[in-house]
Amino acid sequence: MSTSTTKLGLTKPAAGEAYSRSVINNNSDIIDNYAINTVEKLAKGRNLKTLTTANSGAVGGTLTVINNVPSFTFKAGMEYTIIWDFQYYGSITNGYFEFTIATCSTADGAGVTTGLTVRNQRIRSVQEGGSSFTDSARVEAPVTFGSDTTLQLKFLAQLVANSGTVVVVADASAPALYIVDHLGDQI
């Protein structure tokens, strides 16, 4: 009499028992479904890593693209985290900077700031002073799509209130990081 495997329930024939094509096909389907439901949903790790080693220009009150990824495909149903980790130099009095991760069409120009879908933002505020200062910041944007979706990624900065400028600073020893991590799906 045949028996079943513990994990997937595959049919195992007993000694001397015929092992028909239908049993083999059924076992194949079970294995295939298991692969779809588990293996394909596993986290695939770091899908994209870009390091920049040059400063940006000085950004004031105009929303400005600091860097872009011209094209990236998010696979259906999978959770991703877009990460922007960097240092910056600021000069501002009583105001705040806004750092934004956004997506847009791959057909849009790299420096264009229209047609954006904001995925997440972080602000850095300065309550007083006006002297120059430095700091580091990290913006993370969780994204997931119901179907395979190819988009352009944009990383932007803007001084929102009052006057001043911000420069995303980077060099070989302290590059700005632009990362997309694939976190998989719930099994």
Added chain:
Amino acid sequence: MAFEALDDENMGPETVVEEERLQYVDPETNQLYWLSKEQWEDLNG
């Protein structure tokens, strides 16, 4: 380092290497770069 020195009180830069940098977009890849004025002028004639 991108910073020349740190200010002891503010833990910020006393002076920063200020260089004008301009956006450049590679027309073939649509990749954005920040270039020095000299680099930018070389590419834009």
